[in-house]
Amino acid sequence: SETESKQRGLLIVIEGLDKAGKSTQCKLLTKSLNAINIPSKYLHFPMRTTAVGKIIDDYLNKRIELHDSAVHLLFSANRWEYEAEMISDMKSGVTLVVDRYSYSGVAFTAAKPGFSIDWCRGPEIGLPRPDLVIFLSLSQDVAAGRGDFGEERYEVDTFQKKVLSNFKQLIEPEWKILDASRPIKAIQKDIKEQVLEVMNEIGECVIERLWT
Numbered sequence: 176s177e178t179e180s181k182q183r184g185l186l187i188v189i190e191g192l193d194k195a196g197k198s199t200q201c202k203l204l205t206k207s208l209n210a211i212n213i214p215s216k217y218l219h220f221p222m223r224t225t226a227v228g229k230i231i232d233d234y235l236n237k238r239i240e241l242h243d244s245a246v247h248l249l250f251s252a253n254r255w256e257y258e259a260e261m262i263s264d265m266k267s268g269v270t271l272v273v274d275r276y277s278y279s280g281v282a283f284t285a286a287k288p289g290f291s292i293d294w295c296r297g298p299e300i301g302l303p304r305p306d307l308v309i310f311l312s313l314s315q316d317v318a319a320g321r322g323d324f325g326e327e328r329y330e331v332d333t334f335q336k337k338v339l340s341n342f343k344q345l346i347e348p349e350w351k352i353l354d355a356s357r358p359i360k361a362i363q364k365d366i367k368e369q370v371l372e373v374m375n376e377i378g379e380c381v382i383e384r385l386w387t
């Protein structure tokens with residue numbers, strides 16, 4: 176039937192530390208996929224415009240204080256509130272280009288004292304599993320050259336180092352690690368190549384779930 180033969184959209188996630196160029200690359204990718212008639216949508220977590228996202232934004236900008244466990248669950252809830260839409264988009268053939276996902280969720284909270292990677296994974300279990308994860312790798316020196324940290328919580332050198340070591344524990348063999356110190360166009364070329372490759376492999380495969 177028509178639905179069976181239609182290729183589903185992919186879930187593409189771009190991860191990396193602060194200033195690695197995630198937003199820049201996600202937006203370029205979304206644009207260039209749409210330009211070649213691959214319907215695509217840009218998603219950015221945290222999605223600060225929802226009710227949950229507004230609390231996260233208040234927290235990141237230090238307007239409110241929250242229990243670390245509560246914050247973790249809110250970041251996760253912020254993804255769950257998009258789950259149904261993500262699934263229906265993918266089923267209707269829309270490829271999602273996602274700027275940060277559960278991996279950021281785990282890596283950041285687990286950088287706080289008393290939080291294990293295992294506990295942090297819990298609320299993420301069952302979310303749609305990405306078809307491709309691209310990790311933009313950037314040394315702290317080069318990142319520093321892209322401007323000072325902002326005023327947000329977590330934008331602190333020592334904290335980012337812990338986050339990086341957590342990301343390293345989350346990396347799976349099929350992740351693509353790209354050197355993000357290169358020019359924007361060169362990185363984009365690599366990303367697009369990876370995406371088109373995965374697109375050929377996935378076909379009509381079912382959407383898998385995270386960490387099950």
Ligand code: Z5A
Binds near residue numbers: 196275277279328329
């Ligand atoms: N967080 C969490 O704790 N739990 C969660 O579940 C999630 C997130 C999802 C906000 O995230 C915070 O939330 C974040 C993690 C935590 N805390 N920290 N740190 P966010 O995604 O909203 O953070 P952001 O501030 O928007 O993104 P970013 O990481 O700072 O930046 P980026 O998106 O990777 O980089 P960019 O904006 O594309 O580029 C940065 C600058 O570099 C910009 O001026 C570009 O023009 C320039 N740039 C980009 N690429 C290049 C290259 N190749 N060469 C030279 N210059 C470049």
Ligand code: MG
Binds near residue numbers: 198199274
């Ligand atoms: Mg960004």
